[in-house]
Amino acid sequence: VVLILEITVVLNSQSNEPLYFQLYSFLQKEIVDGRLGPDTKLPSKRKLASHLSISQTTVETAYQQLLAEGYVKSEPRKGLFVTDLQTDLLSVVKENPLNRDMYTQVHPTNPIKVDFAHGKIALNEFPFSTWRKLTIQSLYEEESHLLLSGHRQGDLPLRIEIAKYLYQSRGVCCEPDQILIGAGTQYMVSFLTMLIGRERTYSMENPGFHRSREAFKDQGVKLLGIELDQDGIKVEDLRKSGASVTYVTPSHQFPMGMVMPISRRMELLAWAHETESYIIEDDYDGEFRFTGKPIPSLQGLDQHGRVVYLGTFSKSLIPSLRISFMVLPPTLLTLYQNRYSIYKQTVSRLHQQTLYLFMKEGHWNRHLQKMRTTYRRKQATLLSLLSEKLGKQVTVIGVDSGLHILLEVHKQMTESELVNLAEKHGVKVYPTSVYYSSFDQHYTPKILLGYGGLTEKEMELGVELLKKAWEIRAE
Amino acid sequence: VVLILEITVVLNSQSNEPLYFQLYSFLQKEIVDGRLGPDTKLPSKRKLASHLSISQTTVETAYQQLLAEGYVKSEPRKGLFVTDLQTDLLSVVKENPLNRDMYTQVHPTNPIKVDFAHGKIALNEFPFSTWRKLTIQSLYEEESHLLLSGHRQGDLPLRIEIAKYLYQSRGVCCEPDQILIGAGTQYMVSFLTMLIGRERTYSMENPGFHRSREAFKDQGVKLLGIELDQDGIKVEDLRKSGASVTYVTPSHQFPMGMVMPISRRMELLAWAHETESYIIEDDYDGEFRFTGKPIPSLQGLDQHGRVVYLGTFSKSLIPSLRISFMVLPPTLLTLYQNRYSIYKQTVSRLHQQTLYLFMKEGHWNRHLQKMRTTYRRKQATLLSLLSEKLGKQVTVIGVDSGLHILLEVHKQMTESELVNLAEKHGVKVYPTSVYYSSFDQHYTPKILLGYGGLTEKEMELGVELLKKAWEIRAE
Numbered sequence: 001v002v003l004i005l006e007i008t009v010v011l012n013s014q015s016n017e018p019l020y021f022q023l024y025s026f027l028q029k030e031i032v033d034g035r036l037g038p039d040t041k042l043p044s045k046r047k048l049a050s051h052l053s054i055s056q057t058t059v060e061t062a063y064q065q066l067l068a069e070g071y072v073k074s075e076p077r078k079g080l081f082v083t084d085l086q087t088d089l090l091s092v093v094k095e096n097p098l099n100r101d102m103y104t105q106v107h108p109t110n111p112i113k114v115d116f117a118h119g120k121i122a123l124n125e126f127p128f129s130t131w132r133k134l135t136i137q138s139l140y141e142e143e144s145h146l147l148l149s150g151h152r153q154g155d156l157p158l159r160i161e162i163a164k165y166l167y168q169s170r171g172v173c174c175e176p177d178q179i180l181i182g183a184g185t186q187y188m189v190s191f192l193t194m195l196i197g198r199e200r201t202y203s204m205e206n207p208g209f210h211r212s213r214e215a216f217k218d219q220g221v222k223l224l225g226i227e228l229d230q231d232g233i234k235v236e237d238l239r240k241s242g243a244s245v246t247y248v249t250p251s252h253q254f255p256m257g258m259v260m261p262i263s264r265r266m267e268l269l270a271w272a273h274e275t276e277s278y279i280i281e282d283d284y285d286g287e288f289r290f291t292g293k294p295i296p297s298l299q300g301l302d303q304h305g306r307v308v309y310l311g312t313f314s315k316s317l318i319p320s321l322r323i324s325f326m327v328l329p330p331t332l333l334t335l336y337q338n339r340y341s342i343y344k345q346t347v348s349r350l351h352q353q354t355l356y357l358f359m360k361e362g363h364w365n366r367h368l369q370k371m372r373t374t375y376r377r378k379q380a381t382l383l384s385l386l387s388e389k390l391g392k393q394v395t396v397i398g399v400d401s402g403l404h405i406l407l408e409v410h411k412q413m414t415e416s417e418l419v420n421l422a423e424k425h426g427v428k429v430y431p432t433s434v435y436y437s438s439f440d441q442h443y444t445p446k447i448l449l450g451y452g453g454l455t456e457k458e459m460e461l462g463v464e465l466l467k468k469a470w471e472i473r474a475e
Numbered sequence: 476v477v478l479i480l481e482i483t484v485v486l487n488s489q490s491n492e493p494l495y496f497q498l499y500s501f502l503q504k505e506i507v508d509g510r511l512g513p514d515t516k517l518p519s520k521r522k523l524a525s526h527l528s529i530s531q532t533t534v535e536t537a538y539q540q541l542l543a544e545g546y547v548k549s550e551p552r553k554g555l556f557v558t559d560l561q562t563d564l565l566s567v568v569k570e571n572p573l574n575r576d577m578y579t580q581v582h583p584t585n586p587i588k589v590d591f592a593h594g595k596i597a598l599n600e601f602p603f604s605t606w607r608k609l610t611i612q613s614l615y616e617e618e619s620h621l622l623l624s625g626h627r628q629g630d631l632p633l634r635i636e637i638a639k640y641l642y643q644s645r646g647v648c649c650e651p652d653q654i655l656i657g658a659g660t661q662y663m664v665s666f667l668t669m670l671i672g673r674e675r676t677y678s679m680e681n682p683g684f685h686r687s688r689e690a691f692k693d694q695g696v697k698l699l700g701i702e703l704d705q706d707g708i709k710v711e712d713l714r715k716s717g718a719s720v721t722y723v724t725p726s727h728q729f730p731m732g733m734v735m736p737i738s739r740r741m742e743l744l745a746w747a748h749e750t751e752s753y754i755i756e757d758d759y760d761g762e763f764r765f766t767g768k769p770i771p772s773l774q775g776l777d778q779h780g781r782v783v784y785l786g787t788f789s790k791s792l793i794p795s796l797r798i799s800f801m802v803l804p805p806t807l808l809t810l811y812q813n814r815y816s817i818y819k820q821t822v823s824r825l826h827q828q829t830l831y832l833f834m835k836e837g838h839w840n841r842h843l844q845k846m847r848t849t850y851r852r853k854q855a856t857l858l859s860l861l862s863e864k865l866g867k868q869v870t871v872i873g874v875d876s877g878l879h880i881l882l883e884v885h886k887q888m889t890e891s892e893l894v895n896l897a898e899k900h901g902v903k904v905y906p907t908s909v910y911y912s913s914f915d916q917h918y919t920p921k922i923l924l925g926y927g928g929l930t931e932k933e934m935e936l937g938v939e940l941l942k943k944a945w946e947i948r949a950e
Contacts, residue, residue: 132615148595186818262545343690346658346821
């Protein structure tokens with residue numbers, strides 16, 4: 001039995017909501033609440049329009065919306081009927097929980113006077129006006145073609161510039177075709193587990209870069225930590241481990257700071273060649289070597305295509321740009337091209353174009369040169385402050401390269417005591433133990449000090465505060 | 476027995492290479508080639524400097540570099556000795572293979588006159604001067620703080636704007652805290668398998684979005700294809716499959732184009748609630764619904780926290796920006812915050828800030844409104860062209876929403892015949908069968924036509940060419 005209803009609804013023509021939408025909302029609610037039950041026939045457009053003194057188009061639009069959303073169904077030559085909706089389920093339509101007042105940004109009062117965070121860089125040295133000029137130039141070029149998706153590996157002009165730079169400065173030998181640009185090192189690491197395969201056993205330096213370690217683990221691969229000696233990862237241990245992929249930071253081991261000497265590099269490459277393993281070489285701050293020229297990369301020494309080189313512009317340019325890249329050896333490149341070419345590029349083309357111009361016009365080399373001097377000076381300042389104020393009570397480790405050093409404090413204090421005492425005195429320093437994948441009972445507390453983003457004044461205050469915090473006496 | 480050598484080397488003070496580097500290179504080569512064998516003692520700085528008539532500092536710098544790279548080692552109070560390098564391995568030091576001439580960009584002559592690609596959008600409608608103005612404004616703000624890494628989920632102001640927009644336009648109810656910004660849908664899909672867990676069985680619509688399908692597979696999860704009926708994914712089949720995660724495109728099924736009616740939505744949500752499964756709702760072009768207002772999202776209907784909502788600015792703004800986002804339900808949000816907070820944000824802060832201003836100042840809503848009209852008009856044009864020129868020889872599918880339609884051609888031709896004939900006549904159209912995860916013997920050839928990036932003229936030419944290609948007669 002089909003019941004034909006007369007519907008009465010108050011429509012407000014002064015409202016912000018269009019009439020059709022008011023009508024639609026009313027009917028939708030009637031259906032949801034069950035007052036218009038399953039198989040109820042809606043009045044014809046003509047009838048309802050005349051009854052409500054509105055146009056047939058308005059009714060038509062409301063009906064179309066109900067139809068589109070499935071609240072009613074159409075039976076040819078018969079009309080529109082209410083759908084059976086299992087109304088108990090429909091009571092779930094929610095109210096808006098969004099309370100915007102909760103999200104006014106809060107800036108907590110920060111009692112920290114000096115922060116030796118290792119991720120900070122010297123932004124004030126960044127050639128901002130040049131970068132801005134090139135961004136604006138790219139914006140105008142963008143109008144034509146840069147709005148569309150670009151090449152999946154990143155735009156070729158930028159890859160050519162990166163290849164040139166890598167060869168000249170890092171001893172990396174590659175074709176632009178081997179370069180894959182992407183949004184950050186963690187993205188690259190995740191992508192690599194897919195490319196190299198999750199069935200292999202992975203390994204990395206222990207201690208090592210925590211963000212990469214977590215990325216490997218989260219990809220569900222078996223990951224072993226390999227101990228270091230003074231030259232870096234112990235290849236002998238690597239051999240015994242059975243791993244067939246290893247992740248290393250040979251330019252400036254993170255966090256210990258040693259530079260892998262050539263003999264260890266050759267040993268590591270020999271291992272990879274003999275066991276058909278892959279080496280992932282993360283050159284995260286290889287540009288900032290302070291004594292002599294940068295050391296040639298593993299990639300440049302490798303003749304058997306066993307090295308994946310990872311680089312980033314986060315340390316040397318701007319962290320917020322999110323531009324990293326990797327250089328794939330031929331086997332992985334072929335695999336990528338055949339099997340994984342469906343993945344789109346993750347970096348904005350505007351930034352790619354800007355960086356391309358920045359490199360091509362020589363700003364990049366000049367900037368690097370300048371930053372090397374800046375950081376060398378900063379490090380020298382920090383080292384002399386430490387020596388002057390803390391003297392023989394501390395030992396400094398890992399000074400050849402990079403934007404951080406380690407400190408061993410010769411006091412009978414645990415790492416967390418050292419960190420907490422410093423924080424109480426308004427200076428933030430960082431533990432090194434967090435970079436270990438397993439507990440080592442012979443571990444000596446080591447404090448990590450980043451200095452890339454600090455001024456001389458801040459470093460001076462910071463070291464002064466550390467002296468107080470750790471109660472180090474003048475000698 | 477230690478042999479003390481006299482070294483003779485020709486240094487060129489007119490060269491671009493610094494003297495220390497020439498000396499370093501010479502010694503390094505002597506060591507690598509084995510002419511300076513293991514344990515050879517290098518002459519003292521003083522001696523060599525005087526012998527070569529150069530400064531001691533130059534020798535010192537060259538020695539330091541050799542030391543740093545491990546070619547020599549220092550023995551306290553004895554001097555520097557050549558390291559045992561296993562010289563056979565060292566012959567691997569490579570020459571530069573980079574041939575830059577190969578990489579001048581090639582633009583192949585393209586015989587295609589009209590391309591019905593579905594990824595294209597109407598770029599000429601983009602409010603470019605506004606976007607450029609806001610980018611430049613952001614560039615100036617960037618100088619202060621935007622250069623540093625931002626919030627891992629994306630900057631809060633942008634997340635607040637996205638939450639407001641989602642509520643108003645898509646019926647998505649969420650706190651800005653639940654939003655995670657990231658570099659593209661495939662990145663999000665990969666990230667989600669990590670978050671939801673790779674031990675679950677995944678499923679998705681069949682046919683379905685190929686880029687997501689590959690991303691799921693590449694994450695190593697078990698992935699099942701679930702058949703569609705006229706309302707979208709068959710929940711009955713989903714129940715039987717044993718999957719506990721499903722990926723759907725309810726606003727405009729990709730590629731079939733149906734809009735999932737409310738009854739099917741409720742059924743799907745009930746399944747997720749009862750089986751504690753997750754629904755990944757990809758609203759890839761949900762903004763472009765042409766009849767009536769957009770349909771509320773699954774996320775907005777869900778009361779049990781079983782839906783992850785995925786959105787992107789690629790279709791509605793600029794593909795090359797690479798900004799997507801997802802809305803996590805509370806359980807996954809907690810897991811993310813506790814366990815995966817180590818992952819850095821992948822989207823440039825400059826673009827986040829620009830998009831924030833674009834949304835806040837109302838340009839986004841205006842732009843969407845305009846694009847909806849534009850695409851509606853384009854679709855209407857295409858439909859009338861198809862009806863006029865191809866008449867009853869074709870059936871059009873999936874016209875309620877989105878930027879593409881499907882065409883069934885009533886000729887005894889396979890899909891690839893249709894595609895190839897079109898290409899021969901200078902018009903690129905796309906197969907639909909590629910979106911199926913398994914072969915279906917009842918499959919009817921369907922041609923996919925995207926129209927977002929085409930002008931009326933181009934569409935007219937395109938349809939005209941299709942008519943010729945497929946030998947469709949006027950009726």
